[in-house]
Amino acid sequence: xxxxxxxxxxxxxxxxxxxxxxxxxxxxxxxxxxxxxxxxxxxxxxxxxxxxxxxxxxxxxxxxxxxxxxxxxxxxxxxxxxxxxxxxxxxxxxxxxxxxxxxxxxxxxxxxxxxxxxxxxxxxxxxxxxxxxxxxxxxxxxxxxxxxxxxxxxxxxxxxxxxxxxxxxxxxxxxxxxxxxxxxxxxxxxxxxxxxxxxxxxxxxxxxxxxxxxxxxxxxxxxxxxxxxxxxxxxxxx
Amino acid sequence: xxxxxxxxxxxxxxxxxxxxxxxxxxxxxxxxxxxxxxxxxxxxxxxxxxxxxxxxxxxxxxxxxxxxxxxxxxxxxxxxxxxxxxxxxxxxxxxxxxxxxxxxxxxxxxxxxxxxxxxxxxxxxxxxxxxxxxxxxxxxxxxxxxxxxxxxxxxxxxxxxxxxxxxxxxxxxxxxxxxxxxxxxxxxxxxxxxxxxxxxxxxxxxxxxxxxxxxxxxxxxxxxxxxxxxxxxxxxxxxxxxxxxxxxxxxxxxxxxxxxxxxxxxxxxxxxxxxxxxxxxxxxxxxxxxxxxxxxxxxxxxxxx
Ligand SMILES: Cc1cc2nc3c(=O)[nH]c(=O)nc-3n(C[C@H](O)[C@H](O)[C@H](O)COP(=O)(O)OP(=O)(O)OC[C@H]3O[C@@H](n4cnc5c(N)ncnc54)[C@H](O)[C@@H]3O)c2cc1C
Ligand SMILES: Cc1cc2nc3c(=O)[nH]c(=O)nc-3n(C[C@H](O)[C@H](O)[C@H](O)COP(=O)(O)O)c2cc1C
Ligand code: FES
Numbered sequence: 001x002x003x004x005x006x007x008x009x010x011x012x013x014x015x016x017x018x019x020x021x022x023x024x025x026x027x028x029x030x031x032x033x034x035x036x037x038x039x040x041x042x043x044x045x046x047x048x049x050x051x052x053x054x055x056x057x058x059x060x061x062x063x064x065x066x067x068x069x070x071x072x073x074x075x076x077x078x079x080x081x082x083x084x085x086x087x088x089x090x091x092x093x094x095x096x097x098x099x100x101x102x103x104x105x106x107x108x109x110x111x112x113x114x115x116x117x118x119x120x121x122x123x124x125x126x127x128x129x130x131x132x133x134x135x136x137x138x139x140x141x142x143x144x145x146x147x148x149x150x151x152x153x154x155x156x157x158x159x160x161x162x163x164x165x166x167x168x169x170x171x172x173x174x175x176x177x178x179x180x181x182x183x184x185x186x187x188x189x190x191x192x193x194x195x196x197x198x199x200x201x202x203x204x205x206x207x208x209x210x211x212x213x214x215x216x217x218x219x220x221x222x223x224x225x226x227x228x229x230x231x232x233x234x235x236x237x238x
Numbered sequence: 239x240x241x242x243x244x245x246x247x248x249x250x251x252x253x254x255x256x257x258x259x260x261x262x263x264x265x266x267x268x269x270x271x272x273x274x275x276x277x278x279x280x281x282x283x284x285x286x287x288x289x290x291x292x293x294x295x296x297x298x299x300x301x302x303x304x305x306x307x308x309x310x311x312x313x314x315x316x317x318x319x320x321x322x323x324x325x326x327x328x329x330x331x332x333x334x335x336x337x338x339x340x341x342x343x344x345x346x347x348x349x350x351x352x353x354x355x356x357x358x359x360x361x362x363x364x365x366x367x368x369x370x371x372x373x374x375x376x377x378x379x380x381x382x383x384x385x386x387x388x389x390x391x392x393x394x395x396x397x398x399x400x401x402x403x404x405x406x407x408x409x410x411x412x413x414x415x416x417x418x419x420x421x422x423x424x425x426x427x428x429x430x431x432x433x434x435x436x437x438x439x440x441x442x443x444x445x446x447x448x449x450x451x452x453x454x455x456x457x458x459x460x461x462x463x464x465x466x467x468x469x470x471x472x473x474x475x476x477x478x479x480x481x482x483x484x485x486x487x488x489x490x491x492x493x494x495x496x497x498x499x500x501x502x503x504x505x506x507x508x509x510x511x512x513x514x515x516x517x518x519x520x521x522x523x524x525x526x527x528x529x530x531x532x533x534x535x536x537x538x539x540x541x542x543x
Contacts (some may be wrong), residue, residue: 037508044455044508045300085510140298202298203507206267209283209309210298220292232388235259
């Protein structure tokens with residue numbers, strides 16, 4: 001599919017918002033993602049990104065520059081063509097009881113939580129190592145406990161603040177170490193845990209088994225077709 | 239009428255464009271992106287006799303000009319395939335080849351015996367060239383003698399189209415192909431990935447747990463093109479050209495040096511609808527150049543001696 005860039009804004013030095021046209025009328029479910037192909041010669045594979053907002057005529061991404069593809073996408077200008085496949089992944093269809101759910105985001109992992117946090121009352125802990133996501137939270141009007149590793153009012157890791165809340169379900173997205181400690185916490189305290197997981201992808205559409213995630217029972221599941229929202233207690237984070 | 243049909247063994251392909259093994263899934267996902275009435279066909283992921291768990295992560299890394307993969311033949315085994323997957327794909331209108339990855343002669347014979355009782359596919363691609371198998375005993379492609387023993391008698395088990403998939407990383411492949419031809423195989427799929435590796439400089443470790451991985455994508459095209467050309471000279475049965483094909487020009491190059499058909503691997507991962515797109519653009523090219531039959535292209539290389 002080819003879409004066009006409608007808007008691009010850098011919210012921080014290296015995190016930007018990309019809004020593009022939406023010609024695909026298929027329903028977009030919570031947790032689904034898109035994969036974008038850049039025209040870089042040294043990066044031939046597509047790159048996956050969560051669809052953080054979907055409107056009738058547009059979809060939006062929140063992207064952090066970490067390498068050359070994300071850098072090149074960051075250089076898109078209004079009107080540019082975007083080679084993209086969407087919606088991909090199995091949408092999240094469970095009914096969440098928001099009263100009893102805590103959302104835990106770390107860094108750019110917040111992107112995957114944004115679609116869950118629209119027009120509802122929610123509880124959120126957001127871990128922001130360097131304190132660089134202020135503008136992102138503002139832009140999406142996200143409210144919650146905003147912690148930083150070494151400074152600020154809430155000093156520490158997101159998991160340090162879990163016991164301030166009542167909940168029976170965790171939805172988390174962020175670095176593997178964070179997800180791993182959320183798993184340990186959930187196992188110990190008998191909570192339900194949904195992890196929005198990331199793995200390097202080959203095709204993003206179920207053809208190559210490149211995105212397999214190892215599970216506790218010694219098997220593998222394909223993230224791109226079974227995820228990206230997975231039972232976080234089943235995953236082996238290594 | 240522009241005729242794009244080619245014949246390999248008993249199988250007629252509507253176009254010479256086939257999805258390669260490991261990059262076409264079971265065909266199910268591919269069917270959402272391609273009109274199967276307008277492509278040649280696809281080869282399934284590798285099937286093993288018993289369920290096989292895949293390799294530990296990482297499984298895929300992108301490098302300059304291509305990708306390295308270490309998937310490790312992940313699949314649920316032949317019985318599962320027959321019961322759960324074949325019924326879903328048997329009515330697809332393109333050619334379907336089952337890629338078989340044997341660990342022994344018994345494995346191979348058992349798989350074909352089980353599968354051959356069923357309808358709904360066109361043939362087998364026997365894969366003795368998986369780059370992610372490090373156990374010497376089952377690395378048939380590295381030894382002419384082991385390959386001979388493995389392949390002897392396979393023809394007697396089936397009437398269906400029989401292909402052999404070979405690795406470019408072993409010189410034995412040419413001799414093995416000649417042997418397969420004598421044994422009655424209908425075609426040679428060449429090339430599988432090149433064996434390569436990748437180092438994590440920070441950690442001073444190999445990136446892949448198996449050390450080695452299979453290298454594919456645009457960077458291998460000149461290598462595979464030459465290998466396919468050599469293979470076409472070595473055997474009379476059809477050669478299916480594989481390696482780094484991403485566009486019409488790449489496809490034409492393989493056909494011109496004599497490949498009867500081509501498979502696309504990495505290209506499908508990047509562009510899941512590439513099989514239909516290449517089939518269409520090949521037809522348009524032929525119309526524009528007033529080429530009536532694909533046979534006018536296949537092997538049409540002018541050699542200056
Ligand atoms: C389902 C899914 C949803 C995602 N959603 C978002 C999102 O909404 N916003 C966002 O900014 N990023 C998201 N990512 C991560 C994003 O895909 C990677 O950051 C991107 O592919 C990096 O490409 P690059 O060429 O710029 O970097 P590269 O040069 O390829 O890599 C730079 C660094 O990023 C790491 N990396 C590469 N690919 C991935 C990956 N798939 N996951 C995690 N780390 C990776 C590499 O190991 C390396 O350390 C998502 C990933 C997945 C799997
Ligand atoms: C992710 C991936 C998985 C693969 N798995 C298999 C496999 O299971 N069996 C096989 O015969 N070849 C496998 N291959 C090799 C391809 O079928 C093909 O021979 C090779 O990639 C070269 O073609 P390409 O450059 O068009 O990708 C795989 C390739 C890739 C990239
Ligand atoms: S990325 Fe290819 S199967 Fe998931």
